[in-house]
Amino acid sequence: MTAIATTEASLRPSKYLENPGHGDAFTDHLVTARWTAGTGWSAPTLGPLTNLSIHPGMIGLHYAQVVFEGLKAFVQQDGSIAAFRPRDNAARFARSAARLAMPEVPQEMFLRAVEDVVRADADWLHDNPTHTLYLRPLLYASETQLMLRASNEYTFLMMAFLAGGFFGDQVQPVSVHVSREFTRAVPGGTGNVKCAANYGPSLLAQQQAQAAGCQQVVWLDAAEHRFVEEMGGMNLFFVRDGRLVTPALTGTLLPGNTRASLLTIAGLEGYPVAEERITVEEWREGCRSGAITETFACGTAAVVTPVGRVRDGDDWFTIGDGGMGPATARLRQALLDVQHGRRADPGGWLHRIC
Numbered sequence: 001m002t003a004i005a006t007t008e009a010s011l012r013p014s015k016y017l018e019n020p021g022h023g024d025a026f027t028d029h030l031v032t033a034r035w036t037a038g039t040g041w042s043a044p045t046l047g048p049l050t051n052l053s054i055h056p057g058m059i060g061l062h063y064a065q066v067v068f069e070g071l072k073a074f075v076q077q078d079g080s081i082a083a084f085r086p087r088d089n090a091a092r093f094a095r096s097a098a099r100l101a102m103p104e105v106p107q108e109m110f111l112r113a114v115e116d117v118v119r120a121d122a123d124w125l126h127d128n129p130t131h132t133l134y135l136r137p138l139l140y141a142s143e144t145q146l147m148l149r150a151s152n153e154y155t156f157l158m159m160a161f162l163a164g165g166f167f168g169d170q171v172q173p174v175s176v177h178v179s180r181e182f183t184r185a186v187p188g189g190t191g192n193v194k195c196a197a198n199y200g201p202s203l204l205a206q207q208q209a210q211a212a213g214c215q216q217v218v219w220l221d222a223a224e225h226r227f228v229e230e231m232g233g234m235n236l237f238f239v240r241d242g243r244l245v246t247p248a249l250t251g252t253l254l255p256g257n258t259r260a261s262l263l264t265i266a267g268l269e270g271y272p273v274a275e276e277r278i279t280v281e282e283w284r285e286g287c288r289s290g291a292i293t294e295t296f297a298c299g300t301a302a303v304v305t306p307v308g309r310v311r312d313g314d315d316w317f318t319i320g321d322g323g324m325g326p327a328t329a330r331l332r333q334a335l336l337d338v339q340h341g342r343r344a345d346p347g348g349w350l351h352r353i354c
């Protein structure tokens with residue numbers, strides 16, 4: 001593998017080299033741009049990652065006029081670095097902003113910010129090509145004002161952290177808890193965009209899942225509490241009667257880029273794919289009858305993670321033999337191979353940066 005070009009020495013603490021985990025191995029740089037109603041967007045600047053100084057009466061802090069994204073840059077087989085589907089994240093970021101009455105970050109500005117941070121912090125990927133740079137674009141209402149109205153000022157930030165495995169270094173099946181008490185998203189709400197306000201209210205259900213002996217929460221639809229929608233911050237797939245099925249995008253699910261990528265890759269791998277609604281009852285009965293042989297979660301952070309056991313109230317059921325099934329393993333490997341440039345890129349998804 002050829003060396004990755006670096007512009008300056010990284011400040012990374014050595015404790016992150018072995019296992020950077022997920023979410024706190026922040027890199028050294030930050031892109032910042034500001035928008036005001038009168039002047040539009042300022043030219044984005046790349047600077048060192050620093051703390052922010054904000055007024056306690058900032059709109060974003062009080063009324064959650066805040067949206068974000070999550071995407072990754074991967075070391076390629078030839079040693080270069082590419083971001084995965086950044087245009088799709090830019091598009092979803094723009095949709096999220098529009099839903100919260102915020103100005104959209106132009107796609108080219110978003111891409112430029114991704115490129116600038118990745119170039120500046122590429123040397124964080126030197127030591128271990130399986131690590132990734134997780135990029136976190138953030139847009140928040142930065143006007144000081146406590147009248148309940150849309151802000152006249154916004155700040156766009158692009159930061160990054162070094163990421164290892166979301167569920168640890170090994171791929172182990174996770175157990176999940178069906179939340180019967182709480183709902184993630186309602187028709188007409190914000191479930192199909194990535195706004196900060198979707199995540200705070202999910203944490204209590206996540207704590208309940210852990211108290212119930214599970215690692216993650218599974219969300220059901222708000223109207224009937226029957227249809228499986230998502231798992232934590234991930235989309236779900238089922239292998240049912242030999243087909244790969246993922247819950248249909250009803251407007252209350254986040255349309256994941258990983259979900260979309262897997263639908264394409266699975267088709268290329270010869271799996272019949274379908275987007276359909278699936279109830280908890282069908283999931284449980286399918287596992288008992290053998291019609292459902294695998295379930296996995298997918299997302300930028302989790303990649304592809306098998307689901308081994310499900311808890312619904314006092315009832316537990318096991319999927320397949322509780323381990324990682326063959327379709328899950330194959331699709332996980334195929335996705336990682338595309339992301340690292342080890343197999344043909346089926347959709348022009350890789351955006352080479354340096």
Ligand SMILES: Cc1ncc(COP(=O)(O)O)c(C=O)c1O
Nearest residue numbers: 233234235254256257258299300
């Ligand atoms: C609620 C939710 N669902 C699904 C996903 C997976 O989306 P993606 O594959 O684009 O990371 C995410 C992560 O962004 C999420 O927060």
